[in-house]
Amino acid sequence: MxxxxxxxxxxxxxxxxxxxxxxxxxxxxxxxxxxxxxxxxxxxxxxxxxxxxxxxxxxxxxxxxxxxxxxxxxxxGWNDISPAVLIGAGSLGTALMRYEGFAKRNLNIVAAFDKDQNRNSDGRSSTPVYPMERLPAIVAEHEIEIAILTVPPAAAQEVTDQLVKLGIRAIWNFSSAEIQVPPHVVVRREDLSEGLAVLCVQLHELDETREKK
Amino acid sequence: MxxxxxxxxxxxxxxxxxxxxxxxxxxxxxxxxxxxxxxxxxxxxxxxxxxxxxxxxxxxxxxxxxxxxxxxxxxxGWNDISPAVLIGAGSLGTALMRYEGFAKRNLNIVAAFDKDQNRNSDGRSSTPVYPMERLPAIVAEHEIEIAILTVPPAAAQEVTDQLVKLGIRAIWNFSSAEIQVPPHVVVRREDLSEGLAVLCVQLHELDETREKK
Structure with a gap:
């Protein structure tokens, strides 16, 4: 290979x-x-x-x-449509639901799920927000393999275990928690604080270079 | 060094x-x-x-x-507060304004700016949204060195040039555009489609490994 x-x-x-x-x-x-x-x-x-x-x-x-x-x-694999679910409809989750760049790459967020029943769709996004109980039915119906994880860090592993049990094969982890998965599941971490750290240190190094001149 | x-x-x-x-x-x-x-x-x-x-x-x-x-x-450098401005108060920009992880790392988005005057603060974020005309005054007043760029790709270079002229030293570029800056300015690209590509290809490779078994 x-x-x-x-x-x-x-x-x-x-x-x-x-x-x-x-x-x-x-x-x-x-x-x-x-x-x-x-x-x-x-x-x-x-x-x-x-x-x-x-x-x-x-x-x-x-x-x-x-x-x-x-x-x-x-x-x-962006010529095929990839259906996905999003777990955790907080501010980051909602932004990702609305993010136009995903549609261009054929990632289709079929539905979002949240523990909080009051987090319904706000009308600005066409993605419905369901209670967690509906997750198994939606994953099965749409044969979903990809999950976007935007839950608080404390809930990340529990939700991950549930996703793996439902047959999810790829988890895009936006929570700052480290999650454990079996070998037949892929995980990609996305952490904004990584980018911020790089930017801060590079800015600092630039200042030092200037001061030495 | x-x-x-x-x-x-x-x-x-x-x-x-x-x-x-x-x-x-x-x-x-x-x-x-x-x-x-x-x-x-x-x-x-x-x-x-x-x-x-x-x-x-x-x-x-x-x-x-x-x-x-x-x-x-x-x-x-996360024990000092870093004041920043955010340019482009669309869905991604708004999500970043609300993102709680930044406060934990002492990044303080002082204000957001948008060409569209109707994009005011929505009440869910404490960050004010101003018209672009107010950018020079706010950058000077708060001695801001960091800018978060969440404008559409077509506007990215023009806004970058303006930021550089105002003395911005670090640009966190969330637009998909490639931007050019002078050597005394640092840029950090943040592109969600990179992470998505990695996840899609890894999922595909996993499927291939399985099929060969």
């Missing part, structure tokens, strides 16, 4: 953004150098990453923009 | 979460092995990372939980 390295995989959505932007301006072909310039990367990097999706550019012509967009989406 | 490697830096907020959780249960000292178990990491990794913050554990006793929390927060 030829697995794509994580840094290459993380760059694919960035390429997709750039390619879609070029496409919207009517560009049909694009060189690795053009993409590289846009993203402040090296052209060789672009070529290597693109090769994982099975697409090779033509010398002196470049890549066919439409074909490359399709290949990247196929590779990630 | 001894810079901390990015993967180590990104782990610090995770350590902080674990340590704060232990502290809330009344634990005073903790070993690298305890932390490692909680996070599915190796103890040697924990010790190396912690050394960047200047804290070394005592053999057979471990780390003082309170001192370690303080050292990590000091290292990242």
């Amino acid at each position: 030829s697995r794509i390295p994580l840094p290459s995989l993380k760059r694919l959505p960035r390429y997709l953004n750039v390619l879609e932007s070029f496409q919207s301006y009517g560009t049909d072909t694009i060189s690795a150098t053009d993409i590289a310039e846009e993203l402040d990367l090296k052209p060789i990097q672009i070529r290597k990453d693109m090769a994982f999706t099975g697409i090779v550019g033509k010398p002196k012509v470049g890549y066919d923009v439409g074909a490359l967009i399709k290949a990247i989406r196929d590779f990630i | 001894s810079r901390i490697p990015l993967p180590s830096l990104k782990r610090l907020p995770r350590y902080l979460n674990v340590l704060e959780s232990f502290q809330s249960y009344g634990t005073d000292t903790i070993s690298a092995t305890d932390i490692a178990e909680e996070l599915d990491l190796k103890p040697i990794q924990i010790r190396k990372d912690m050394a960047f913050t200047g804290i070394v554990g005592k053999p057979k006793v471990g780390y003082d939980v309170g001192a370690l929390i303080k050292a990590i927060r000091d290292f990242i």
Whole structure:
């Protein structure tokens, strides 16, 4: 099995953004150098990453923009609709329900669930909010494999165990809690405080560099 | 200048979460092995990372939980309040204004700004939403160095240029656009579609492994 390295995989959505932007301006072909310039990367990097999706550019012509967009989406699985549930309809959960970027990538949040019965849909999102009791029926009915976890950290493991029991295969964990899952389930942590820490330290390092001058 | 490697830096907020959780249960000292178990990491990794913050554990006793929390927060700069502005009060921007995790890390979103005058504060967040015209005055008054960018991709570069002109030093870019800044400004991209891509591909690879069995 030829697995794509994580840094290459993380760059694919960035390429997709750039390619879609070029496409919207009517560009049909694009060189690795053009993409590289846009993203402040090296052209060789672009070529290597693109090769994982099975697409090779033509010398002196470049890549066919439409074909490359399709290949990247196929590779990630974004040409198929992925139904998902969201657990925890607090402020972060509600924002994710409304986030337009997911629809573009064919992630369809079928329903949200919350312990608090008063957290109904607020009209700004078309996603219904149900009590937790309805979770098993919805997961079964829509054959859902993906769950987005936006519950408070103290509830994260209990909800995770429930999701695993219902056959969920992939958990996108936005709670700050560390969760344990069996080997047949994948977890992806998303923690905003990571990004904030990097930004704070880089700002601080920049200040130090300045002061030394 | 001894810079901390990015993967180590990104782990610090995770350590902080674990340590704060232990502290809330009344634990005073903790070993690298305890932390490692909680996070599915190796103890040697924990010790190396912690050394960047200047804290070394005592053999057979471990780390003082309170001192370690303080050292990590000091290292990242989270014991000082960082005032910030947020540009673009759409659904993602509003969610970030309400996100309680930022207050815990002393990030204080002083005000949000939006082109659309109708996007006022909705009462669920204490952060005021002002028209863009007030941005220069607020940045100057509060000596703001950090900006959170949640505008549509097409507006990202124009707003960035304006922020740089006002003296903003760190931009946390949640728009999917790539932005260009001068060398004295740091940028951190935050793109949810990256995490989604990783989750989708890992789920797919898991399915393939299963089918081959």
